[in-house]
Amino acid sequence: MFNSAERRLVRPRKAEKLKVVAVRIDPGIERRLRLLAETSGGKPSFFLQQLIEGGISALEEVWLPADQLAQVRAGEVPGPAAFRAAPDLFDEPEFDR
Template sequence: MRLLAEVTGRSQSFFLKQLIEKGIDAMEDTWLPREVIAQVRSGNLPAQQHGTTLDLFDNSICDR
């Protein structure tokens, strides 16, 4: 990211933000059913699934 920032004049934070945003889109496309993707992108988010956790570092949900 340092090289990208130096060559383009943009900040490393800009590229980190791009990486996160585009990576999330790729994960949604890979893992979510098309119907859910359409709901998310139209702003009609589905209700939170029962039994999910908000803890990003809880590995128990990753194993499902």
């Protein structure tokens, strides 16, 4: 079981809002996540969040151009729209008013 200090480490500040992201994963990975959750008393989403936080730096080093990586390391994360022309699955819908 996780204590409250461990859970607090991954909670966003009140001003920030968590985003929901849907991903398809191999059934074997899903079973392993479920086992971690059931054994520890945590939730699969907690472990996914830990995996993402622990691995995103390595992915950035491989996939981002040097200038963008430097921005990210300086704490200046540009918005995703700055790097692509077409909308994607995670864009917010635009409504005519």
